[in-house]
Amino acid sequence: MAQQFLSIEEFNQLIQQWNGKTIKVTKQEIGDYDETVLRLNAVSYDTDTRRVDDYQAKHKLQLSGDGTMLTDAANTQPLPNQVYEIPIEDSTLFQYDDERFSLTTDRGSYTIELITE
Structure with a gap:
């Protein structure tokens, strides 16, 4: 299965089809790794026009639902x-390979995949 690059609109159409399903989000940033499992209830986007600095992303992908996070310290915590939230920028790359999404930003990479129940 070849990876295909998506526009944000194509990504949104595909991820919306996962509403009601259990997903795993893996985040890899410099010095930070975590996994989150959640039952996806809604997908939305937010724009922050009152940013104090460039570290805060202007746009955010918001995946809503009940879930838990597993952090570097192997601790499980409620979401x-x-x-x-996944920070997205104009330069974010969205990829899909029929099984998982990959989002690559200047800060790191995120993988979103379905958990088979």
């Missing part, structure tokens, strides 16, 4: 506010 804060039942929302997992």
